[in-house]
Amino acid sequence: MSKVGEIILDKVTRKFGAVAAVNAVDQVIEGGSYCCMIGPSGCGKSTLLRMIAGHETPTSGRILIGGKDVTHVRTGERGTALMFQNYALFPHLNLTDNVAFPLKIHGVGAERRDRAREMLARVQLGHMADRMPSQLSGGQQQRVALARALITNPQVLLLDEPLSALDEFLRLRMRVELKRLQNDLGITFIHVTHTQPEAIALADKVIVMDHGLIEQAAHPREIYDRPHSPYVARFMGGQNVVSARVLTVGDEIQAEGAEGGRFAFAPRAALREGQDIRFAVRRDKIRLDQGQARAENAMPGKVINVEYQGTFVKVELATPQAEEFVAHLPESDFFANPFRFGDEVVARWQPQDVCMLVGTNNSAGDALAH
Numbered sequence: 517m518s519k520v521g522e523i524i525l526d527k528v529t530r531k532f533g534a535v536a537a538v539n540a541v542d543q544v545i546e547g548g549s550y551c552c553m554i555g556p557s558g559c560g561k562s563t564l565l566r567m568i569a570g571h572e573t574p575t576s577g578r579i580l581i582g583g584k585d586v587t588h589v590r591t592g593e594r595g596t597a598l599m600f601q602n603y604a605l606f607p608h609l610n611l612t613d614n615v616a617f618p619l620k621i622h623g624v625g626a627e628r629r630d631r632a633r634e635m636l637a638r639v640q641l642g643h644m645a646d647r648m649p650s651q652l653s654g655g656q657q658q659r660v661a662l663a664r665a666l667i668t669n670p671q672v673l674l675l676d677e678p679l680s681a682l683d684e685f686l687r688l689r690m691r692v693e694l695k696r697l698q699n700d701l702g703i704t705f706i707h708v709t710h711t712q713p714e715a716i717a718l719a720d721k722v723i724v725m726d727h728g729l730i731e732q733a734a735h736p737r738e739i740y741d742r743p744h745s746p747y748v749a750r751f752m753g754g755q756n757v758v759s760a761r762v763l764t765v766g767d768e769i770q771a772e773g774a775e776g777g778r779f780a781f782a783p784r785a786a787l788r789e790g791q792d793i794r795f796a797v798r799r800d801k802i803r804l805d806q807g808q809a810r811a812e813n814a815m816p817g818k819v820i821n822v823e824y825q826g827t828f829v830k831v832e833l834a835t836p837q838a839e840e841f842v843a844h845l846p847e848s849d850f851f852a853n854p855f856r857f858g859d860e861v862v863a864r865w866q867p868q869d870v871c872m873l874v875g876t877n878n879s880a881g882d883a884l885a886h
């Protein structure tokens with residue numbers, strides 16, 4: 517198998533004083549894949565990206581790109597290109613010269629302008645090659661920065677929150693373009709974001725970080741559907757986290773919620789009686805009714821918010837547990853039997869929809885911490 521664009525992080529650590537911004541990170545990122553790194557502000561995403569780009573040196577550990585140890589190889593000689601968040605275009609150069617600039621540094625002659633124009637055409641700006649950056653919209657400036665990063669034919673393109681300066685409409689459009697570009701070029705993209713839907717939509721692999729550590733790295737479906745820890749479940753969203761204590765262990769696990777709820781599900785991890793556990797149930801797997809709460813896998817609650825979302829209705833409950841609890845009901849179900857503020861309801865789910873959270877990171881995973 518070709519190793520072009522493959523990245524191996526081998527116990528990569530970067531300390532600033534006593535603080536490890538990136539702490540012994542081990543990871544393999546497949547060549548030609550689209551990888552998104554996500555986590556709250558300050559968790560070490562940029563530091564890790566900058567180490568891959570060569571703008572920062574690890575305190576310890578190794579980085580291999582395409583099978584070669586590049587830990588101490590200079591930026592520009594390791595087959596990577598980094599696109600900055602603020603684009604950093606040269607205001608006094610037209611688009612062609614902006615994009616050709618890295619080639620000029622590499623001593624490429626007159627042909628660099630032809631190559632720059634080709635690359636501008638690739639990002640749909642071929643007709644603007646003679647304009648100055650100030651004559652462009654934010655989205656267009658971003659595409660120029662992208663063309664300039666790609667002009668050196670990197671094996672790996674590194675993008676640090678590339679869409680965060682754009683408005684919602686442009687962000688969604690550029691997201692499609694990034695995916696198309698990665699598909700066309702077949703090179704590795706590593707894209708740092710703090711927007712969960714962006715990571716899930718784009719990535720072949722999502723890396724969820726917290727405090728300099730990788731909390732979970734997997735296909736987005738796995739991250740979303742089978743979060744490793746309460747932190748990942750809360751941070752990525754779409755889940756309810758329920759706390760309980762194991763009562764009996766057998767063919768099925770019986771557990772009791774803090775305020776007396778009863779839960780039963782198939783054993784999935786080595787659990788023992790008396791153990792405090794947390795599990796996740798997806799918001800779209802919850803059903804609500806006004807029956808009794810006695811049954812297993814049910815939780816009483818009071819409706820505290822109802823939001824129509826088009827294809828589904830978001831119903832938020834106050835439950836005996838302190839944690840946020842939300843059901844996403846198919847809109848036809850909801851309107852056949854609508855719930856209102858203050859209604860006393862019972863939330864129910866199937867035992868097979870329980871995802872045991874084996875990781876111990878229980879932080880709030882506040883997605884808005886940024």
Ligand code: ADP
Binds near residue numbers: 537556563
């Ligand atoms: P993120 O990109 O996830 O927001 P960063 O990688 O920028 O996080 O930062 C991770 C941690 O390292 C933070 O605590 C930050 O303050 C610290 N840090 C980053 N760069 C430096 C630096 N040059 N000097 C000192 N501390 C730094």
Ligand code: MG
Binds near residue numbers: 561562563
């Ligand atoms: Mg950052």
